[in-house]
Amino acid sequence: MKSILIVCFTSIFALNLQSQTKPWQGKFEPIDNMVDQPNTYRSASGAPGKDYWQQRADYKIKVRLDEPTNTISGEETITYYNNSPDDLSYLWIQLEQNINKKGSEDFGSLNDIKDGISTRQMQFLTRAIDFPAGYTIKYIKDVNGSSIKSLVNNTMMKVLLDQPLKAGESMSFSIGWSYPITDRSMFMLSREGYEYFPEDDNTVYLIAHWFPRMAVYNDTEGWQNQQFQRLGEFALEFGNYEVDITVPADHLIASTGQLQNPSEVLTKNQQERLQEARTSFDKPVLIVTKEEAVSNEKTKSKKLKTWKFKATNVRDFSFASSRKFMWDAQAVKFSDHTTMAMSFYPKEGLPVWREESTKAVVNALEVYSESTFEYPYPVAISVNTSNIGMEFPMISFNGGRPKNGTMSDRAKQGMISTIVHEVGHNWFPMIISSDERKWMWMDEGLNTFIHQRTLAERYPDFNSTTPKSVVPYMSGDKSIMRPIMTTSDDELFSQFGSNFYQKPTVGLQMLRHSIVGKELFDQAFKEYCNRWKYKHPNPGDLFRTLEDATAVDLDWFFRGWFFTTDNVDMELSNVKWFKVYEEKLNIEDQSKNVKMKIEGENAGEKAKDFSSGPEVITVASTPDESYGGFLSRLNEPELRKQLSGKNIYEVTIKNVGGLVMPVTVEWVFKDGTTEIDKLPAQVWRLNESEIKRTFVKDKEVVKVNLDPNFEFADTDMTNNSFPKVEEKSDFDKFKEKN
Known part of the structure; x- marks a missing residue:
């Protein structure tokens, strides 16, 4: 009887296969062979394993911004901790500013030559007006002052050690460097540089990926030393920072970290207002008013001030500097600490930045904290700039400005949405530190998912991403389409927004609303966030955690949605x-x-x-x-x-x-x-x-x-x-x- 049943089942199964219009594709097969295998470092449950390790890098930096020449120069001491089980005979350091050199190995221009091309587009294509860019490395020395040999390969620098850095040991070394700050209007996808305001002859400096930084060394890849090509962003180690920033005396600085010397760099009025803001939980307090900022624009001090900041357990450090800034701040209460939500903006941002920016920061901090874990840092800052939304620990640079003091509803929605999104990046990837250079969707997609929840709760009238949003993309030309599981720089630029932002967001929305259920999914998503905060998760860690914490087999979903370009029809x-x-x-x-x-x-x-x-x-x-x-x-x-x-x-x-x-x-x-x-x-x-x-x-x-x-x-x-x-x-x- 047993053999008869087997024959019957086999016949039915064969008939089912024959009836299909497509060959068997194993849509319900496990994805174990498609992601990194579990081991003692990363468990099969999706949690860090008992032997999980990651490197650490602490920085002490002294940097000076020279406004007349638009240059920045610095000296830094890096203390690098080799927590891996491997002895390292060399180190890799990131030199992202070299991407701005003419002839760098970036992904090329995003424009084609055509009749009637604009002068700015032609500049992108030809760089006919050339300008200096890229690092000058003045020295690399060990703690005894002896030179260390290095080799530069485009945006990566290999530091050759006389003796291997053994497992479990640490070393300190120093680097002296400088580079010309570039005009942000000269680049597509410009994440940093300066913005010049001709009307009052002043500048706003956005200083990011500005100092030589340690590359990541991890258990799944070894050194993450892919070249920076603008689209794929960053992979960075956590550490503590002590940073002294010297700028013109009339500049204000917005920065990662906590200001250590307010009495030396702020006026008495500014200190008093900042103290008032620390207990203002319902509205922002102006630290620097419009009148003060406008007055500040009229003269340029030749004196200098040094601002001192400390940041604990962050993976990067960034700052903005200008005499044009207005500044407001509001307190946000968490269970065991208070965070200051702040905005810095020139008068060109009025009135909407005064009305909306810090409010958006507060909304993001509250919803993201409830959805994942409480925001741990002392400040969260939004800085107004042009044509950009870019994130760093505790600070983000956000576009959106009125024209002649007015702004359409659509433009205002875009501005607020950008601020919420960039503040949200403090969780993904600044704390849940995925590899942006390899897997853009792990920071952009997960962040956009909670970003959309924030808009739904705090700005319900705004346009939002839903499954409808991704249909035009998914019904497009399959011959040029890439799966979500494509490395960041290999995605077509015209599609990366749909593939790395919208599609992962919609996938998580489907899991939450229609496949797993809100309560169970929300608990599982929090589990992932808390398992991997201050660590380096890979895609497999996310996939395994969501299954582990829901008891739902989701391999079929991950396989189809993330690894193929199939669509639902x-x-x-x-x-x-x-x-x-x-x-x-x-x-x-x-x-x-x-x-x-x-x-x-x-x-x-x-x-x-x-x-x-x-x-x-x-x-x-x-x-x-x-x-x-x-x-x-x-x-x-x-x-x-x-x-x-x-x-x-x-x-x-x-x-x-x-x-x-x-x-x-x-x-x-x-x-x-x-x-x-x-x-x-x-x-x-x-x-x-x-x-x-x-x-x-x-x-x-x-x-x-x-x-x-x-x-x-x-x-x-x-x-x-x-x-x-x-x-x-x-x-x-x-x-x-x-």
Whole structure:
């Protein structure tokens, strides 16, 4: 008997495979061979393993900004801790400023030559107006003052050690360097540099990836020494910072870390206002007013001041400096500390920056903290600039300015959304420190997911990312499309926003709202965030944690959504309507029904609607041999009685797009009421191309819809209904418009 059952099952399985329109793709196979394997460093549960380790780098930096020449020069001492089990004969240091050199190995221009090209675009292409850029490394010395040999390869510098740095040991060395600060308007994707204001002959300096920094050395890759090519961002080690910044005496500095010498760099009034702001939990307090900032613009001090900052357990350090800045601040209370939410902006940002910036910082801090873990740092700063949104620990540079004091609602939404997003990056990747150079989606996608929750809770009228948002992209040209699991610099620039921001966000929204459920998913997402704060997670750590903390098999979802370019397109291929009567049926009524059905279906053609009425079927008695060795019998008269006169619908659904998803079926009844049935994605296990399911309804159905609430980014809603929708739906109009 056992062999007969095996043969039967094998035959059914083979028939299912043969019935598929596509070859077997193993959509429900585990993804274990597609991500880093678990080991003692990273456990199979997705948590850091018992032997997990990561390197550390502490910095002491003294830097001077020279305004007349737009140069910056510094001296730094790095103390590097080799916590790995490996002896290191050399170190890699990042020199991102070298990307600004002419002829650097970046990904090239984003413009083509064409008739009528603008002068700025031509400058991007040719750099006809050249300018100095890139580091001058003045020295590298050990603690005894002896020179250390180094080799520079574009944006990476190899430091050659006389003796290997052994596992468990640390070393200190110093670097002297300088570079010309570049004009931000000269570059696409410019994340730092200066912005010049001709009207008052002043400058705002955004100083980022400015000092030579240790590259990451980890358990899965060794040295992360991929070249910086602008699009892929940063991979950095945590450490403590002591930074002395010398600038013109009339400049204000916004910076990572906590100011150590306020009495030396702030006026008495500014100190008093800052102290007042520390207990202002309901509104920002102006530390520097518009009148003071405008007055400050009129003269340029030739004297210098040194601002001293300390930052604990951060992976980077950045600052902004200008005499143009206004400054406001508001306190945000957490369970065991208070954070100062701050904004710095020139008068060109008024009035919206005064009204909205710090408020947006506060909203982001509160929602992200509730969704993940409490913000741990003493400050969170938003600095106004042009054409950018860029994040660093405790500080972000955010675009959005009014024109002549006015700003459209759409522009204001964009500005506020940018601030929320960039402040949110303090969690992803500044604390949950994923490798941005390799996996942009791990910081941008996860951050955008919580960013969208912040907008939904605090700015419900704003436009937001939903499954609808990603449909135009996912229904695009597959020949140029990349999976989400593509390294940052290998993505087409025209698609990286959709693929690294929107698509991961929508995927997490699907998991939360439609696959796992909010409560369970939120707990699992928090688990991931808390497991990996101040650590370096990989994609496999996220995937494993979400499964570990939900008890839901999600490999099918990760495989399809993250590793392929398949899209969701479910077709409601057919709906058959049946009614069951007792075994002894009135022959005249049965004949009439069969005649109506044949006429309605044009002699065997598939019905287009329900107008032909139901097909009447009888339920015959089960032969004894069908029960096998079972002696008990089903109460067959009762079964027929329960089904008698009810409406039975057999639904056929085809997987056209290739991506398996749960199935949501909406029934519209003749009396105008509706009902929803939900099927898990596992219904596709035996046949990934087509499924049939049977439903029993008391009421007569007039229409059936798939995915009525657009939960799964279905790219073609015209094939989701029975009877078929001839007129374009609102969704398809939205798709064409966008």
